[in-house]
Amino acid sequence: MIPGAPTGDTLLERAPVLLRDWLVGFLPGPARWAAGSLLMIVAILAVFGTLFAFLTLAERKILARVQNRPGPNRTGWFGLLQPFADGVKMLTKEDIVPRAADPVLHFLAPVALIAFSLLTFAVIPYGRHLVPVDLDSSILYFFAAGTATELAVFMAGWASHNKFALLAAMRALAQLISYELPLLLSVVPVVLATGTLSATGVVAAQSGWKWDLVPRWVVFTPWGAAGFVIFMISALAESNRSPFDLPEAESELIAGHLTEYSGFKYALFFMAEYFGMCALSGMAVTLFLGGWHAPLPLLEFIPSYVWFAVKLLALLLGFIWIRATLPRLRIDQLTRLAWKFLVPLALVNLATAAFWSLSAPWPGPLQLLRWAVALGLVAGPFLLLSRGLTAGLRPRVYRYA
Amino acid sequence: MNAVLILIALVTVGAAILAMSRRNLLHSVLLFAGSWAGVGAFFLWAGAEFAAFAQVLVYVGAISMVVLFAVLLTRRSREDLAPGPVSRSRAISAVLAGIAVAAVLLAAVAGTPLAVSAGPAPAVSVRQIGGELMGPHAAALLVVGVLLTVALLGAVVLAAGDRPENPEDAP
Amino acid sequence: MNPLQLCLVFSSLLFAVGLAGALARNNGILVLLGLELMLNAANLNFIAFWRFHPGAAPATGVIFVIFAIAVTAAETAVGLALVIALYRHQQNIRLSEANRLKG
Numbered sequence: 001m002i003p004g005a006p007t008g009d010t011l012l013e014r015a016p017v018l019l020r021d022w023l024v025g026f027l028p029g030p031a032r033w034a035a036g037s038l039l040m041i042v043a044i045l046a047v048f049g050t051l052f053a054f055l056t057l058a059e060r061k062i063l064a065r066v067q068n069r070p071g072p073n074r075t076g077w078f079g080l081l082q083p084f085a086d087g088v089k090m091l092t093k094e095d096i097v098p099r100a101a102d103p104v105l106h107f108l109a110p111v112a113l114i115a116f117s118l119l120t121f122a123v124i125p126y127g128r129h130l131v132p133v134d135l136d137s138s139i140l141y142f143f144a145a146g147t148a149t150e151l152a153v154f155m156a157g158w159a160s161h162n163k164f165a166l167l168a169a170m171r172a173l174a175q176l177i178s179y180e181l182p183l184l185l186s187v188v189p190v191v192l193a194t195g196t197l198s199a200t201g202v203v204a205a206q207s208g209w210k211w212d213l214v215p216r217w218v219v220f221t222p223w224g225a226a227g228f229v230i231f232m233i234s235a236l237a238e239s240n241r242s243p244f245d246l247p248e249a250e251s252e253l254i255a256g257h258l259t260e261y262s263g264f265k266y267a268l269f270f271m272a273e274y275f276g277m278c279a280l281s282g283m284a285v286t287l288f289l290g291g292w293h294a295p296l297p298l299l300e301f302i303p304s305y306v307w308f309a310v311k312l313l314a315l316l317l318g319f320i321w322i323r324a325t326l327p328r329l330r331i332d333q334l335t336r337l338a339w340k341f342l343v344p345l346a347l348v349n350l351a352t353a354a355f356w357s358l359s360a361p362w363p364g365p366l367q368l369l370r371w372a373v374a375l376g377l378v379a380g381p382f383l384l385l386s387r388g389l390t391a392g393l394r395p396r397v398y399r400y401a
Numbered sequence: 402m403n404a405v406l407i408l409i410a411l412v413t414v415g416a417a418i419l420a421m422s423r424r425n426l427l428h429s430v431l432l433f434a435g436s437w438a439g440v441g442a443f444f445l446w447a448g449a450e451f452a453a454f455a456q457v458l459v460y461v462g463a464i465s466m467v468v469l470f471a472v473l474l475t476r477r478s479r480e481d482l483a484p485g486p487v488s489r490s491r492a493i494s495a496v497l498a499g500i501a502v503a504a505v506l507l508a509a510v511a512g513t514p515l516a517v518s519a520g521p522a523p524a525v526s527v528r529q530i531g532g533e534l535m536g537p538h539a540a541a542l543l544v545v546g547v548l549l550t551v552a553l554l555g556a557v558v559l560a561a562g563d564r565p566e567n568p569e570d571a572p
Numbered sequence: 573m574n575p576l577q578l579c580l581v582f583s584s585l586l587f588a589v590g591l592a593g594a595l596a597r598n599n600g601i602l603v604l605l606g607l608e609l610m611l612n613a614a615n616l617n618f619i620a621f622w623r624f625h626p627g628a629a630p631a632t633g634v635i636f637v638i639f640a641i642a643v644t645a646a647e648t649a650v651g652l653a654l655v656i657a658l659y660r661h662q663q664n665i666r667l668s669e670a671n672r673l674k675g
Contacts (some may be wrong), residue, residue: 105427151462154466170470407648421590421596426601430601430605447623449623459641464648475659477664486596494595495595499592499595505586525634556652559650560651
């Protein structure tokens with residue numbers, strides 16, 4: 001039971017847990033815990049694997065419609081069998097390993113990447129009773145597993161024995177390290193406000209409605225909205241999505257650190273990217289959008305995992321929309337955005353959240369002052385920093401030999 | 402429970418020995434990352450979750466990156482990444498020194514009557530850790546913050562050197 | 573051999589491996605990583621005693637380890653910056669060649 005969870009403990013909510021307990025009940029006592037964990041792992045792999053498959057199709061269709069073309073529509077109705085066709089293609093391609101490449105590292109890189117990406121799924125609360133592992137410091141665990149994926153990116157670039165792949169791997173690493181900071185700094189105010197590092201605790205702290213209408217989600221506070229935006233931008237960069245997809249763009253250093261990978265290993269890299277996207281979106285839903293809570297009290301009859309799925313899909317569609325709309329950033333623009341814009345904003349956001357927490361007990365009319373000050377603290381630095389970001393830039397002067 | 406401990410110990414010490422003896426510098430660094438993850442696993446076994454995740458986050462996630470960048474920035478050719486030992490005698494005497502230190506430490510451990518409090522792992526919540534950090538240990542926390550800032554600024558100054566900036570590099 | 577002694581044996585072996593490596597290798601980065609191993613072994617000791625002898629304030633052991641990790645991270649950054657500066661000076665990082673006082 002998650003402490004602080006309000007009413008709504010219906011049979012539909014408990015259905016997955018009851019199913020798991022029934023299946024595990026066929027086994028003797030000592031094996032039950034292991035079998036239960038195995039079932040949860042299989043469920044996560046199945047759900048997010050299918051989500052990955054249809055997300056690739058959705059991305060291609062949405063990108064296509066934005067660009068005024070139909071997208072894949074030949075394989076099955078509306079192209080619904082396209083992911084399976086892609087899977088067959090990837091599996092049957094020849095797996096080329098360069099002769100001078102480091103065979104152990106070349107093989108281990110995609111494996112390590114997928115392993116650490118999947119580890120992050122273990123602590124996200126998917127529903128009222130659906131968190132695979134409930135740790136006291138699960139948010140820290142999530143980011144620890146996420147940073148370990150960067151090692152695999154480097155392994156891929158180095159093991160390929162290709163100067164361009166190595167250069168691209170260093171660039172990818174620089175991007176990933178630069179955006180770790182705003183990612184973590186935008187989460188700290190949420191931890192400060194809710195007082196717990198556990199994901200289920202953060203979701204429980206966002207329960208209830210103000211005046212029975214407005215949910216108490218973090219995103220509906222000034223610092224929460226700013227933190228959410230910073231988190232989403234950093235999540236875009238952390239999962240190498242457009243407009244931060246410099247590491248894997250075809251026009252940049254061939255294919256970046258993935259140049260020497262073909263067939264199933266290439267597919268594994270993309271699976272890891274989509275898994276990272278899904279995991280970061282899941283964490284964004286948990287931390288900022290109220291997790292599995294319904295937005296209105298009268299909509300609580302819909303099960304919690306459905307609400308989680310709706311919010312997750314909304315964020316993923318946002319990712320795809322941004323990809324369709326914005327052009328790619330250069331590496332220096334990217335790093336400048338991280339260090340000179342997002343990090344100071346995230347630090348100011350932390351101060352705003354602290355002010356918000358301390359001014360919570362202010363009486364009636366002073367609450368308006370609280371909102372005004374908080375909005376000023378959010379908007380002011382944003383305007384000043386964005387001016388400073390584009391200030392000293394002048395057109396590049398090229399000198400020819 | 403001892404079996405899990407012995408497994409973690411074997412993996413960690415094995416990775417450390419391999420890392421120290423490999424000729425390939427990058428393989429060494431990655432094996433070190435493995436042994437740090439092993440230490441993190443030991444922390445998890447002992448029930449110190451917060452310390453385990455902090456260990457993985459800082460060591461495997463950050464320090465290994467810094468070491469990898471340093472490795473790649475301090476080489477001129479691919480051969481520089483295969484450092485050989487100085488001389489056989491130095492390697493042997495270093496191993497003997499290690500064995501001697503290990504022998505002394507193991508004798509001390511085996512000889513001391515160490516009582517074990519038979520209870521489960523102490524349940525320390527993150528809230529408790531935070532409260533103690535900001536309460537009794539607040540001064541140490543501030544000092545560590547200043548230390549980290551100063552150390553990293555110093556590292557940047559040391560590593561950057563004093564090269565004159567190429568005017569073509571300006572944005 | 574009770575579990576605490578096993579943990580201490582583990583950390584002693586790790587310390588010895590780090591020491592032997594730091595003494596034997598000629599590459600600046602590997603010597604620094606040997607130092608890292610020794611510091612990790614010390615952290616292992618802290619957690620081993622925290623687990624089996626928590627004492628009155630159980631959070632102290634974990635806090636000590638957190639501070640040790642933070643300080644080690646700072647020291648590693650400075651050490652690697654020194655290695656980079658050494659490389660700039662002598663174009664390799666062989667410590668056997670860094671034996672002159674004249675800069």
